[in-house]
Amino acid sequence: MSGRSSIEWTGATMTALDILPRFTEADANRAWEEWGANCGPAALAVVAGLSLDEVRPYLVDFEQKGYTNPTLMFQSL
DSSP states (O other): SSOOOOEEEETTEEEEEGGGGOHHHHHHHHHHHHHOHHHHHHHHHHTTTTTHHHHHOOOTTTHHHOOOOOHHHHHOO
16 A cells, blocks of 8 residues: 555555545635534535535524534435
8 A cells, every 4th residue: 555545446556645624724614614514514515525514404403402413414315
């Protein structure tokens, strides 16, 4: 291996560079101020390859609760 971590997934090799977030720190700060986005929505957005605004509609109970639990995360996925 060349020193970069990689993941074997269905025959394709992915590196950490293949799963960069589609949002910036400024986007995360704005989402925090607008609707309370924190690590839960950020993690879901990175895994799904979406921006924070794109993932927001899938987090049905998040804005009322202010947190993500395993049940909400599975529902959102």
